[in-house]
Amino acid sequence: MSIEDSVLDIGRKAREASAAMARANTGAKNKALLETARLIREHRGDLRAANQADLDQAKTNGLEPALLDRLALSEKAIDTMAEGLEQIAQLPDPIGEMTDFKNRPSGIQVGKMRVPLGVIGIIYEARPNVTVDAAGLCIKSGNSTILRGGSEAFRCNQALARLVAQGLEAAGLPAAAVQVIDTTDRAAVGALITMTQYVDVIVPRGGKGLIERISREAKVPVIKHLDGICHVFIDESADLEKAISIADNAKTHRYGTCNTMETLLVHQHVAKPVLTALGKIYADKGVEVRGCGRTCALLPTAKAATEEDWSTEYLAPILSVKVVDGLDQAIAHINRYSSQHTDSIVTDNHSHAMRFIREVDSASVMVNASTRFADGFEYGLGAEIGISTDKIHARGPVGLEGLTSQKWVVFGHGEIRQ
Amino acid sequence: MSIEDSVLDIGRKAREASAAMARANTGAKNKALLETARLIREHRGDLRAANQADLDQAKTNGLEPALLDRLALSEKAIDTMAEGLEQIAQLPDPIGEMTDFKNRPSGIQVGKMRVPLGVIGIIYEARPNVTVDAAGLCIKSGNSTILRGGSEAFRCNQALARLVAQGLEAAGLPAAAVQVIDTTDRAAVGALITMTQYVDVIVPRGGKGLIERISREAKVPVIKHLDGICHVFIDESADLEKAISIADNAKTHRYGTCNTMETLLVHQHVAKPVLTALGKIYADKGVEVRGCGRTCALLPTAKAATEEDWSTEYLAPILSVKVVDGLDQAIAHINRYSSQHTDSIVTDNHSHAMRFIREVDSASVMVNASTRFADGFEYGLGAEIGISTDKIHARGPVGLEGLTSQKWVVFGHGEIRQ
Structure with missing residues (x-):
């Protein structure tokens, strides 16, 4: 299968899984998060081994020391990842929340319901903790997600993805709700950011160069953070x-x-x-x-x-x-x-x-x-997928709510338009 | 000047004017709306003459009867345009509204302020009433707008644009806050939807073909409505x-x-x-x-x-x-x-x-x-710039609020991050 076909296949599975995720109740989503946290702690040896293999390869490839630092997964970083998931489980579930109902002269009652965006593509550099962080926020907000981490963290990201899939399945949710693109080929990013039929929004996390390139080439809307002056x-x-x-x-x-x-x-x-x-x-x-x-x-x-x-x-x-x-x-x-x-x-x-x-x-x-x-935690969002310097959709620190949308709900009693 | 340069120039002026529009108080914005309404009634003869010239040209060009119908500006349609502006003046001003303030453990108070998007490009087919409607909504929401109507309504749109400019100036607001692109060249649309430095969002209004083409080619975010099945x-x-x-x-x-x-x-x-x-x-x-x-x-x-x-x-x-x-x-x-x-x-x-x-x-x-x-008026939005079938930013009927964004406001008392 070509890279493009393989990414399209991931997209199709993500879209299918998104319906189940949108329906999932809070208990199931929290169970997936807590179970994944438990598995991360249980499999810390495997994770460190995968990370070590990534580090060895990166050293061979001559990666800069600062980037090696970010790539390294310490015992403490593993605990922090697991705790992050437990914190997300504690956050209120935004999905299904109904607000702002008003009676209209026609007799209908009009309000809003908060719903997931659907499928979120996240593109990031070689930081394995982003894999778990982003997966956790997308699970809690009822979205499917497709993750594409830096190629340097390939083995560790794959290991983490397997644990998240197990966590989802333990909670009766589709494993395809969180998928990690299993190739380091750059063409995969090009496919991910243009398949508008399967992906609703792209969140790039990384340097300005990466984000500018993605914004320029994307067909899917991008929630982006360029720089902080x-x-x-x-x-x-x-x-x-x-x-x-x-x-x-x-x-x-x-x-x-x-x-x-x-x-x-x-x-x-x-x-x-x-x-x-x-x-x-x-x-x-x-x-x-x-x-x-x-x-x-x-x-x-x-x-x-x-x-x-x-x-x-x-x-x-x-x-x-x-x-x-x-x-x-x-x-x-x-x-x-x-x-x-x-x-x-x-x-x-x-x-x-x-x-x-x-x-x-x-x-x-x-x-x-x-x-x-200026930070999602300091603002009380409880979590942060990133900070947006765009004006459309989400501005500033983006928490769970930034991964959602609101649809209109009309409760009628048989009303027809006059 | 090339078409592209001329559209860039319009963009630059719109961006400049957007700062004054964002600052404008409710009284000034309402005065611009009411004054424009008055001018439209006063100059109904000129408007009908411009429209007649458009209709004559369109008939010569063999426009279909259904499209000629939409292009025609009756006495009643002129009154309806003026009344539309008066209704927009009656709506609450969303800009500057501060909500959701919360005390944080650090001592800061965090909330949100509703602000304009900045510059809105509106691309529509040969319906002169959209010119006035869209201009009115953008003025009230503190945005600058660049309008690009169907070429068949060219003369009438130009005549309306002059009245809107007079209305803005009478209220002490910059005439460049509402500009109509003064060429029927299609290249102007291409320039408008790609100048991300000057335009914050594009709202296309028209048939599915127009909207698909704009979505495909735009670099600026698009609030779009494809179809209603x-x-x-x-x-x-x-x-x-x-x-x-x-x-x-x-x-x-x-x-x-x-x-x-x-x-x-x-x-x-x-x-x-x-x-x-x-x-x-x-x-x-x-x-x-x-x-x-x-x-x-x-x-x-x-x-x-x-x-x-x-x-x-x-x-x-x-x-x-x-x-x-x-x-x-x-x-x-x-x-x-x-x-x-x-x-x-x-x-x-x-x-x-x-x-x-x-x-x-x-x-x-x-x-x-x-x-x-499913309609902005029936939902109580008071006005409607369109209906979005997107999930990002605005979903369903889009009123004044859909032309705004929220920024974060922090009130501190000398707090520093620990």
């Missing part, structure tokens, strides 16, 4: 102690995450005290500052920022800093350079706070809080 | 009087609408009385019945249905009828052949009703009501 704006009326603490945390809490601040904007009237204090903190922590002219004048250690800096996601201890005339310039800068991920204002001026959250066109807008809070 | 299933336990009334209304109230029933499914145990009564009604109204074997045995006037009939949207006084063994077969038939638009069960069995609405995978599922109710 997040801003903090310290307004004239900010509580400076809070402002400094937030600007410190937003940059230095973790450097490699998408909700890390990459550009700091400071109101001209408070630039001197703010940048003096922050300059010391950043210098102590080894953060390189790249500033506008006014920043460099106030902070001799800063390098001059180039135009490119304002649209760069560093994912590193580097920060671009710009002194702005006021709120209007801050909003204009953000709406021009932000990746529409997360932007925060520090202010005690209510009108400025309300204008900022209304006018900044980003998935998360914050007042007096660190951008690092 | 709607079913009514009369269950064994149905109140037969209501069932007959619903099956009559769903088919014969209007033949050409997307929410008209195209296939009737009848439980075998009630098929005889139901089909006898309905056969007479349909015969009296000139509805041709194409039935399965059991239907033809009970209803000698019925023709034999072919496999193709079950997936045909007749939009005509033709109905396919199938006798089924029970609920399972009815659901299976619908999930196979329905266009996932609207399907209804007539039953007094509660478990059957609940299984039907859960398991039928369509945008609208109904119990004891005519499929003809």
Whole structure:
């Protein structure tokens, strides 16, 4: 069978299984999750052996140490995967929930019911934990899923897929509800993202290059997260102690995450005290500052920022800093350079706070809080399949609800249209 | 300037205007709507003259009579357009609405704010009223819009666009918030549906051919409505009087609408009385019945249905009828052949009703009501930009809310991530 035919076959089976998953009750879905968690713990030896074989192969192929790190599956990572499934089992089941019923003048009652999307394709890089995470979220939200992990994690993903299939079967659910594409051929991705008859949405998780390529070539809708160029704006009326603490945390809490601040904007009237204090903190922590002219004048250690800096996601201890005339310039800068991920204002001026959250066109807008809070767990979603920088369907952190849709339900009593 | 450059220029202006539209308060948006309504009434002579020129040209070009009918702009149609805008002004403004705030353990408060999508491209056939309708909905929802109507209505659309621009300017809003593409060249559509940097969503309104072509070629997300193959299933336990009334209304109230029933499914145990009564009604109204074997045995006037009939949207006084063994077969038939638009069960069995609405995978599922109710106005949306048969973003009738998105809002008090 050709790669395309084999992926089409997986798609057809996923579509068939999706009907049973949509009907499945909460008990069955939770049983599948808990049983898979148990099997993962029970088969930890097999999983580590499969992972070791992947690691050996990757070393032979000369994979970079950072990628080897992400590929490695420690004892702790195995426990975390199992715990993740147990946590998903604890979450409320969104499927079948009926809301917003209204009586209409015709006599009918109209409301909505939350339903699965159907079949979700997830494409990700060499991180075996994503296999279990994504499978768990799709099971709980009543979807079928087709997983395509990085080829480096091939053996481990196959081993995990077998355990998930066993978990599903133990709960009386179709094993085909979670399938891992069993080839490392790149043509499989091309087939997956174009078979609109079998796949309802694609969630790519990985670097910007992967996501751009998938978005460009996909025919199936994509829930995507390109990059996180997040801003903090310290307004004239900010509580400076809070402002400094937030600007410190937003940059230095973790450097490699998408909700890390990459550009700091400071109101001209408070630039001197703010940048003096922050300059010391950043210098102590080894953060390189790249500033506008006014920043460099106030902070001799800063390098001059180039135009490119304002649209760069560093994912590193580097920060671009710009002194702005006021709120209007801050909003204009953000709406021009932000990746529409997360932007925060520090202010005690209510009108400025309300204008900022209304006018900044980003998935998360914050007042007096660190951008690092933009996260499914911090927002109370209980889980996160990813963060969307799109506007359609799901925006910002995407939890179980982002994997669902709502259909209209009409309860009548024999009504006909006049 | 090439067609592509000229459409890019329109896109750039639309994107610029979208910031002002997103900020616009309800009063300004309503003023633009009401002023446009006034101008449409005032300039009815100009509009009819432009329409007459379009009609003359269309007749010269040999347009079909049915299409000429849709193109014609009567005095009544002009009043209806103006009234439509006045009704949109009456609707609550969805933009800026904040909901679902929750306190999180970290101390932050997380909720959502409803925001415009940004720039909406609307592609439609030769119906001038869509120009005004779509412009009105986009203005109220704080979006910029780029309209591309059928070339047959070119002069009338241009005349309407000028009035909308005047209405926007009278309210202090940018005229570029509503632009009509001023060329009949087909390349303009190609440019519009691929400039992802300037357009956030495309709403095509027209025949299946147009929509399929746009979906195939678009790079911008599409909210689409392909077809309406709607079913009514009369269950064994149905109140037969209501069932007959619903099956009559769903088919014969209007033949050409997307929410008209195209296939009737009848439980075998009630098929005889139901089909006898309905056969007479349909015969009296000139509805041709194409039935399965059991239907033809009970209803000698019925023709034999072919496999193709079950997936045909007749939009005509033709109905396919199938006798089924029970609920399972009815659901299976619908999930196979329905266009996932609207399907209804007539039953007094509660478990059957609940299984039907859960398991039928369509945008609208109904119990004891005519499929003809699937409509933005009947559902209380106050307006309708279209009906989506997609699952992503918007499903079923799409009103103002379907032209919006929600961003996350975090109110903090200086919180940092631990």
